[in-house]
Amino acid sequence: MTTSKHGKNSLYLHPKQADFQVDDLPAFIHALQSIGLIAQKIDTQKNTAHYFTGKKYLDYIAYMGCAPSIQFETSEKNENFCFIKIHRLPEPQLIHSQKQARAPHCPHCNKPVKNWLDKKTTSGIHCDSCDNTSSIENFNWRKMAGYAQLFIEITDIFPKEAIPQASLLDKLAGINDVEWLYFYHCQ
Numbered sequence: 001m002t003t004s005k006h007g008k009n010s011l012y013l014h015p016k017q018a019d020f021q022v023d024d025l026p027a028f029i030h031a032l033q034s035i036g037l038i039a040q041k042i043d044t045q046k047n048t049a050h051y052f053t054g055k056k057y058l059d060y061i062a063y064m065g066c067a068p069s070i071q072f073e074t075s076e077k078n079e080n081f082c083f084i085k086i087h088r089l090p091e092p093q094l095i096h097s098q099k100q101a102r103a104p105h106c107p108h109c110n111k112p113v114k115n116w117l118d119k120k121t122t123s124g125i126h127c128d129s130c131d132n133t134s135s136i137e138n139f140n141w142r143k144m145a146g147y148a149q150l151f152i153e154i155t156d157i158f159p160k161e162a163i164p165q166a167s168l169l170d171k172l173a174g175i176n177d178v179e180w181l182y183f184y185h186c187q
């Protein structure tokens with residue numbers, strides 16, 4: 001089995017400001033625990049920022065459909081379970097799905113940029129429709145990608161299966177006074 005840093009199907013939350021980073025990670029973790037999004041660390045022996053979901057998790061993340069069977073505890077049988085990872089990167093990175101890589105919309109002309117992966121440089125994407133090159137963070141990624149250097153990943157969520165509520169986005173905004181966005185990722 002190949003292990004990846006990112007889950008198969010996940011919901012990601014990230015600050016809108018691409019270069020935003022928390023200086024004090026333990027304080028940020030503590031704040032996420034205080035609002036009840038995350039609980040304790042999963043494996044205290046390992047140097048990974050993986051956490052169980054907190055007691056207010058289901059108030060913050062609304063699952064669509066009837067009675068989803070969400071697995072919150074890990075077991076030997078079930079390797080797909082819902083937990084939370086914190087990704088803190090040295091510089092902004094675009095995280096996008098391999099399978100459902102939707103064309104982002106150009107901030108100038110609002111047209112979808114097809115084959116955007118071929119037109120991407122480290123920080124910009126060229127739009128053939130209007131011949132402008134814009135920064136990655138200014139494109140509309142239509143909730144299928146995100147550009148940031150801090151991500152909160154919630155594993156085992158399929159695209160649009162669960163939606164972060166305004167209460168969560170407000171609480172996150174309150175921690176560091178930055179606006180948060182979300183997107184879905186599937187490998």
Ligand SMILES: [Zn+2]
Nearest residue numbers: 106109127130
């Ligand atoms: Zn354009």
